[in-house]
Amino acid sequence: MIVASAQSAVPLLSLASVLAYLAAAGVSHARQRLGHGGSVLLGTAAVLHALVIALGLTHPLRFGFGPALSMTALLALLAYAIESRNYALQQLRWRLALIGAVTVLLAWLFPGPLLQSPASEWLPLHLALGVASYGLFAVAVLHAWLMSRAELRMRDGPALLQEDAATSTPMLPLLTLERLTFRFVTLGFILLTITIVQGWLFGEQLYGLTGGWRWSHKTIFSLLSWLVFAALLWGRWRLGWRGSRAVRMVYAGAGLLLLSYVGYHFVLEVLLRRLS
Structure with missing residues (x-):
């Protein structure tokens, strides 16, 4: 009974979270700063948002591309909150809120299929x-976008400098943005490596697969993403x-990783369902 009432609160909490995010995005975009309110x-x-995710992980457990994107956005917001204590990242606030x-x-509309009891704890x-x-890769993409904007400002300085001054939007130095981007790429690469190795070594225990490792769309796109990020980190270390x-490779690796799970399940849960 308690679980049922908690699940019934998900739509209301989701709506409240969406409205609060939109209000925060409007305030930040209009004033170029959040302020206390x-x-x-x-x-x-x-x-x-965190409450909605927590309730979504209770019985009956559902998981798909919507919850995966929702968790990714919340983690990106948490990383922003931590980094903004040391760096001015006002340009990301309203975008992250949106x-x-x-x-x-999306998680509310497409909660994903019911999951059976996991084959492994x-x-x-x-x-x-x-x-x-x-x-982590989502935050790296956002910082890579800021890197591109910083480079553009260096090339077409006067116009963008006047725009930034008019909106009171300070820009981080390019080298700082680059350092932050590669910090998040490195951390994301480490976690992605652990995830792939887990699936390779313990696929049978994790998913109840016979024969261990299984090639699939998710596996192929995950490995392609891993190769792109590995090449990027090696190229930065050895070739500078x-x-x-670097920005293009961050976009490419993140895009492949997005296709590995979110894109695959979007097709299964949305497109194929509509076509069936």
Whole structure:
């Protein structure tokens, strides 16, 4: 009875979180700063978001591309909150708030299929590591976008400098953005490596597979993403890759990783369901 009442609260909490995110995005975008009221709105939205995720992980357990994106957005927001204590990242606030609103809505509309009892008690940890790598790469993508904007400002300085001054939006130095981007890429790569190795060595125990490792769309896209990020980190270490080349590889690796689970389950849960 308690679980049923908690599940019935998910739509209301989801709606409240979406509205709080949209309000925070509106305040941040209009003023280019949150202020105390905007910070309270964003924090409230994030807490409601976390409650929705927690309730979604209770019995009966559902998981699909919507909850995966929702968790990724919340982790990205948490990483932003930590990094913003040391760096000015105002440009990301309203964008993260909008992303949070969209992903909460997607998780509400597409909660995913019911999951059977896991074949292993380690499966939740395996999924958590995978989603955490998604979150870290999502933050890396946002910082890579800021890197591109910083490079553009250096090339077309006067116009963008006047725009930033008019909106009171300070930009981080390019080298700082680059350092932050590769920090998140490295952490995400470590978690992605652990997730892939877990699936390779313990696939039978985790998923109840026969024969251990199984090739699938998810496996192939995950490995392609791993190769892209491995090449990027090696290229930065040995060849000093940076700038637009690094940004493109961050986008490519994150896009492949998105296809590995979210894209695959989006097709299964949304497109094929509509076509059937």
